[in-house]
Amino acid sequence: MLPPAGTGTPVYSIPTTALCLLLIGLVPFAAAGLALMNTGLGRLRNAAHSMMSSLCVLSVAVLVYFLWGQSFQGFPGAPAHAAVIGGKHWNLLASGSLFFRHLPLGGSPASLAALLGMVSVAVVALIPLGSGADRWKLYAACISTALLAGIAFPIFAHWAWGGGWLAQLGANYGLGRGFIDAGGSGAIAVVGGLAALSIAWILGPRQGKYTLDGLPTAIPGHNAIFVLFGCVLALVGWCGLNSAGAVLYAGVPLGRVVLVFVNTTLAAATGALTAAIITSVRFGRPDASLTANGWTGGLVASSAGCAFVAPLAAVAIGIVAGALVALSVEWIELHLAIDDPGGSVSAFAIAGIWGLLSVTIFGRVPAGALEPAELSATLPGQWLAQLIGIATLMGFVFPLVYGSNWILNRLVPQRVAPEGERQGLDLYELGAGAYPETVTHGDEFARGG
Amino acid sequence: MARVRGRCYAYAILLAVEGLPAMKLLGFLLLLAGWAIVLAAIILLPSAIVRAAFVLSGMAVEILGFALVIRSHLLSPGEIR
Numbered sequence A: 001m002l003p004p005a006g007t008g009t010p011v012y013s014i015p016t017t018a019l020c021l022l023l024i025g026l027v028p029f030a031a032a033g034l035a036l037m038n039t040g041l042g043r044l045r046n047a048a049h050s051m052m053s054s055l056c057v058l059s060v061a062v063l064v065y066f067l068w069g070q071s072f073q074g075f076p077g078a079p080a081h082a083a084v085i086g087g088k089h090w091n092l093l094a095s096g097s098l099f100f101r102h103l104p105l106g107g108s109p110a111s112l113a114a115l116l117g118m119v120s121v122a123v124v125a126l127i128p129l130g131s132g133a134d135r136w137k138l139y140a141a142c143i144s145t146a147l148l149a150g151i152a153f154p155i156f157a158h159w160a161w162g163g164g165w166l167a168q169l170g171a172n173y174g175l176g177r178g179f180i181d182a183g184g185s186g187a188i189a190v191v192g193g194l195a196a197l198s199i200a201w202i203l204g205p206r207q208g209k210y211t212l213d214g215l216p217t218a219i220p221g222h223n224a225i226f227v228l229f230g231c232v233l234a235l236v237g238w239c240g241l242n243s244a245g246a247v248l249y250a251g252v253p254l255g256r257v258v259l260v261f262v263n264t265t266l267a268a269a270t271g272a273l274t275a276a277i278i279t280s281v282r283f284g285r286p287d288a289s290l291t292a293n294g295w296t297g298g299l300v301a302s303s304a305g306c307a308f309v310a311p312l313a314a315v316a317i318g319i320v321a322g323a324l325v326a327l328s329v330e331w332i333e334l335h336l337a338i339d340d341p342g343g344s345v346s347a348f349a350i351a352g353i354w355g356l357l358s359v360t361i362f363g364r365v366p367a368g369a370l371e372p373a374e375l376s377a378t379l380p381g382q383w384l385a386q387l388i389g390i391a392t393l394m395g396f397v398f399p400l401v402y403g404s405n406w407i408l409n410r411l412v413p414q415r416v417a418p419e420g421e422r423q424g425l426d427l428y429e430l431g432a433g434a435y436p437e438t439v440t441h442g443d444e445f446a447r448g449g
Numbered sequence B: 001m002a003r004v005r006g007r008c009y010a011y012a013i014l015l016a017v018e019g020l021p022a023m024k025l026l027g028f029l030l031l032l033a034g035w036a037i038v039l040a041a042i043i044l045l046p047s048a049i050v051r052a053a054f055v056l057s058g059m060a061v062e063i064l065g066f067a068l069v070i071r072s073h074l075l076s077p078g079e080i081r
Helices: A014-041 A044-073 A109-131 A138-160 A169-173 A185-203 A224-248 A254-283 A288-304 A311-335 A344-362 A382-411 A418-423 A425-430 A443-447 B002-017 B022-044 B048-073
Strands: A080-085 A088-094
Touching: A014 A044, A014 A109, A014 A224, A014 A254, A014 A288, A044 A088, A044 A109, A044 A138, A044 A425, A088 A138, A088 A169, A109 A138, A109 A185, A109 A224, A109 A344, A138 A185, A138 A382, A169 A382, A185 A288, A185 A344, A185 A382, A224 A254, A224 A288, A254 A288, A254 A311, A288 A311, A288 A344, A311 A344, A344 A382, A382 B022, A382 B048, A418 A425, B022 B048
Parallel strands: none
Antiparallel strands: A080 A088
């Protein structure tokens, strides 16, 4: 076990603590935005179920993180299980106490990091709901979330944020500053996106989504207003997420929060505009849902290097993210037969990986302390640290998430019965719909599903 | 006793992989193998260039594994799930 880094409990000044709390307090807006987007992109007959699922998985994630997730994640300098491999300390897993015991909740960086982890895991939990929309049982989603929030997220978050071996690649092996993921492009978005991919595969496509010829049919979302308003809420939340992550996990000075807000907003805006332009060119008019996905992709991609790139670089990051998302949503649906109603795989997994890679291209950090002489020099080996982080997400987190959901599906089938899908999850699982005065109909099933 | 325990392990593994297509299983094994190559490269190789080459090789193995996982999930012609 590694000992704590220092004696005593460091505490921020009151203004710093207050600002961190304010930033963390913005993060739930991201969760609200995602919930609205997922609901708006789903069917009308499942709207109440979608919002109910969002609330339930959010609650489960927060509770599991409190019970044991935080003790796995830890924070830099806290006691941890480590192994000496090749003469280097490999910090593998935090060894904190369960139930937040022994965590100084008096404004210490550790307590603020725990609070940020608690709201971050809520965002992670909402990501797979987008890909499992319209066919995922409520209690199955809750159990799956418990596995995600209790195992995959805290382990990777410890490696990336909690002083784990990925974060130490710089100190141990001279690979730049180690794995940089200030706002959670990897720890939040890619982990959630890979869970979304697993869920989409395990559940299978919705009834009527694919014809006998294997061609996808359009099942448009039921409320574009929810989707687009969700984008605005997500921006507020992501500004808080990126800023708080940069301060607490990447150790950047508070003054750089302004840069983080600017970068986050620019990446989202350019991501949305790029997606709108691409869909205009391809389909003759802009597509609202893909534009929203482009916006989300820009937010996600901005996270990793939010405090380490110049605003012009954030514009480039957003443009690439918007293009990747707009093109990959269609490609995934058409060529991979993945039914992802919320576009979660593209907007989170693909854009998140791009965000991690973008740090190697645009990241500019000084080798020493992060002072205003910033944005000046690249770091040798940083690209390799980012690639190792991505390899860990693909080679460890994805099999872990897929395997846990596959076993869960063997024990408890996660997909709702065909009758429930036909009737709508609102009535089937909740007994009441979101819009009682609206008659739902099932004409799309007439084609054979 | 050891033989019984070994047989139990074998049954447990068989039970676990039952229903898991070979291609999918192989894909996930390649994902894990690729990650293991990446980790081994960090630990064992001091030269920056050789380490980078092995990390990239490990990622190539992961991509191969991911491609197999994708392939194992594609719908068969005429299949509607």
